[in-house]
Amino acid sequence: MTERWRALGVVDELKQKPLRQVTIDKVAIALSYRDGKFGAISGRCNHAGGPLGEGKLSDDGYIVCPWHHWMFHRETGEARPGIPAIVPRHDLREQDGMLYVNLDPATKRVQAPHPPHSLTRKEDRKPGPLRLLGISTTAMDEAYPRYSTSDDLLQVALASGTEAGADSKLIRLSALKFRHCEGYYSKSAHACTWPCSITQMDPKDELTEVFEHLVFWADAVLVATPIRWGGPSSLYVKMVERMNSLQNQITLHDRVLIRNKSAGFIITGGQDNVQAVAGQMLMFFGELGFHLPPFPFIAHSRGWSAEDMENNQSYVRQDETLRASASDLAKRCLTEAARLVN
Ligand code: FES
Known part of the structure; x- marks a missing residue:
C-alpha cells in the first residue's frame, strides 16, 4: 500500500x-x-x-x-x-x-459547463439620470386591488421623484410569485449563496426582479409597508429573509453588493408600533449597505384604539402635510443618492 x-x-x-x-x-x-x-x-x-x-x-x-x-x-x-x-x-x-x-482520487473532478446566472454580473452603475425604486410590500389580491395607505404614499413619493427628474419604478411584491427563504443559511453559511440559492435553482421564482432592480438599477430605494400586528407586512418579511443572500456576502466574503445607494421608508398603520417597525427596517437596510438620508422614514398611525379604517384611509388620502412629507422623503433620498453617485 x-x-x-x-x-x-x-x-x-x-x-x-x-x-x-x-x-x-x-x-x-x-x-x-x-x-x-x-x-x-x-x-x-x-x-x-x-x-x-x-x-x-x-x-x-x-x-x-x-x-x-x-x-x-x-x-x-x-x-x-x-x-x-x-x-x-x-x-x-x-x-x-x-x-x-x-486518499488520491481515482478520477478527476469535472464541472458541467453552464452559463452564469444574470445576477452574477458586476454591479456597475449604468450611466443616466438618478433612478428611484419603490417597493410596495402590502399584501392584496391583484385581481381585486383595494386602497392601501402605504402604497398610496409610495406612489406620491415616486411621482415626486419623477418630477425631480429621476427615473422612477414601482415594484409591488403582491404581484410577484416568490418562495420563502428555505433556510440555506441554517444548513451552513456557505450554503446561502449569491445569487440566492432559490433564485438560481428556480427560474420561475420572481424575486429576481427585486434583486435586479435593487442591486443593479436603483440609486435610491423607498420601501413602503403597513403595520400588521405590530410588525411590517408578511410580504416585507418574506422579501427580507431572501435578502439574507445579499447580506451574507458581506459576512462571508467581505463583498458589498449594495454601494452608493440610499434608502427611505414609508410606514402606515391603522394602529401603533411605528418606532419598532422603523427600527428594524433601518437596521436591515443599513446592514445591506444602504445610506440613510436625514430623517429616513415617514409614518402615519392613528393609534391603538383607531379601529375605524375608513377614516384612516380618508385621512391619508386628504392630509396634505402627510402627502408632502412623502414627496420630501423621495427628494431627500435622491439628494443623498446624487451625493453618493457623483
Ligand atoms: S453545494 Fe451541493 S448542491 Fe449546492
Whole structure:
C-alpha cells in the first residue's frame, strides 16, 4: 500500500450506516454502503462544496447533496445521465476485516459547463439620470386591488421623484410569485449563496426582479409597508429573509453588493408600533449597505384604539402635510443618492 491508503475502520461497523462523511488528512470522503457494496466519492460537492456524506441516498444509488440537492452516483461520482459533471471517486480495499481508502482520487473532478446566472454580473452603475425604486410590500389580491395607505404614499413619493427628474419604478411584491427563504443559511453559511440559492435553482421564482432592480438599477430605494400586528407586512418579511443572500456576502466574503445607494421608508398603520417597525427596517437596510438620508422614514398611525379604517384611509388620502412629507422623503433620498453617485 502507498502512503495515501488510510484505514477507515472495521468493515462490519462501517456497514451499519448507508452514508457518512469522513475526513482524513483534510480529504473529505462520502462513504456509502448498500447492497453489499461500499462506495467512496469526494465528500465535497461540485456546486458550492456541500458535505455530500451528510446528504441522502436515493433509491437508485445517487448521493443527494444536503445543501442544494445536486446528485452524484455513490460509486462512480458521476452526475445524473446527461449532466457531464463528476465528483472524484476513491478506491477502497478490504483487508483483515478493516476498510481502507486511497486518499488520491481515482478520477478527476469535472464541472458541467453552464452559463452564469444574470445576477452574477458586476454591479456597475449604468450611466443616466438618478433612478428611484419603490417597493410596495402590502399584501392584496391583484385581481381585486383595494386602497392601501402605504402604497398610496409610495406612489406620491415616486411621482415626486419623477418630477425631480429621476427615473422612477414601482415594484409591488403582491404581484410577484416568490418562495420563502428555505433556510440555506441554517444548513451552513456557505450554503446561502449569491445569487440566492432559490433564485438560481428556480427560474420561475420572481424575486429576481427585486434583486435586479435593487442591486443593479436603483440609486435610491423607498420601501413602503403597513403595520400588521405590530410588525411590517408578511410580504416585507418574506422579501427580507431572501435578502439574507445579499447580506451574507458581506459576512462571508467581505463583498458589498449594495454601494452608493440610499434608502427611505414609508410606514402606515391603522394602529401603533411605528418606532419598532422603523427600527428594524433601518437596521436591515443599513446592514445591506444602504445610506440613510436625514430623517429616513415617514409614518402615519392613528393609534391603538383607531379601529375605524375608513377614516384612516380618508385621512391619508386628504392630509396634505402627510402627502408632502412623502414627496420630501423621495427628494431627500435622491439628494443623498446624487451625493453618493457623483
Ligand atoms: S448542491 Fe451541493 S453545494 Fe449546492
